[in-house]
Amino acid sequence: MRKIALISLLALPLFAGFFPSTVQTSVSAIGKKSVSLSSALPVNGMSGVIVHNYGNELEAIISYLTQTSSEGTAKLLKTDIIHHDELPTIKTAVSPGDKVIGGYLYNNVLLLAPDADTYAKITASNSKKWIHPDLYALFLSEEGEAIPTKENLAAFAKAYQVGLIYIVKNGSAVLLDPISGNIVGQKTMTGLPDKAQYPFYMRFDKIQTGWFSKSAKGDYYKTMEKI
Template sequence: MRYIFLTILIQFNLFAGLVGAKIVSLDLENESAKIDIEKIDVGMSCYVVHHITPEHSAILKSCVVESFDAATKTAVVKMSEFDLLKNNALPSGKWEVIVGDSVELAFGYTRSLLIAPSEEIFYQISKSIKTQWIHPDTFATLLSIHGHPTPLQEDFSNLSSASSAGLVFIYLDKKLYTVDMKSFKILAISDAPLTQDSVKLPFYSRVEKIETSWFIFGEGSDEMQSYEPHYYELLVENNKNNKTLYEIVRKSTNEEVHSLINEFEIGE
């Protein structure tokens, strides 16, 4: 089993620690910034940090890596409001993002969640990747609190905020997807030729049943009907230009999965 996951381990080492880079230019009209960086993955979530003094700093924006140019060693990050630590009872600063501010990437990438269809696959994968795992029971409990037996992207984002976890690994059809838990962008797709004899919905955990709530309606409130189509749908929704995912969906023999081909935004 260790040989099957050798490529996964090699790729995961790239996410082993927090990465910092300086903003070299700003495009305020498009709420984006350019940073100098040796190598980074598109889809990584990050924060813009403004240093008020050498000893004091403040997080001003959340952001996601939008593009990376290997020739110039630069990346563009798309910025959005940072509201993770929002507290209306406390005063907030009026600082604006400026050239020279820091972008901190890969926060929480040493803590991960694994979505697997069975106990056997869960333990085979979790023992093959060196990371600090968030047990799926924790996620199942969070879903029960919100009455979501079918997990949504916002549920993964909420878990990320609550546990400071940055990555989610999703096993689908003999492949393992490494996904940024906040942006839900695919960072890597690795072959994982494991035998799948059973499926537990919505994913393997020791929680027997994820509770619903009679006063919660809408997306996520119904029981999940099938494993692969749901997680493929979440991945496609947030990776519409991913050519590798496009080819996987195009070749799928599962009609529900194959129908997602129309959701991509890939030109001829």
């Protein structure tokens, strides 16, 4: 009886405050343009990976998905599977019974904050693997871009295995899933600074995007609202 109760609890959507939890379920059925999950993910718009078991303890990620309804319907995402030069390209079709990990890498979070104080308070109060914004600033510089966009955040997330983007806006905070491009968490915030570092808090004066870079001038909050 205790085992049955435990299984029931594990099947429920789990939340840890602001952050959706990483959960495991499976594919129960395949449709023409969607799949059905054995149990729904905690939040609509949440992405996940589909893992196929080939036997002999060999598993591989074969696809990404995002949940589209609270009944556990999800669509497959047209995004590259994790690439490795030494491994062949995976072309296995999704099948019923394949494992699904919703919120894959959600513990790895990039925080875009207005200043050092806000950054320190948020990272100190949440137990996550924080990806420092300095890495993102360097990435933007290498890509020749000066400000965050959904597109370059998705590219950065793929390169650095980031699961969530925590964005502090003017009076609120949101969690962006860079794989699905959807907001999967939102809350109000107070005590934010009127004057913010542009384009976001980092330990560089500005992002160097070329000889005529103007990235040191702008409005942080307006930039975050455009993502």
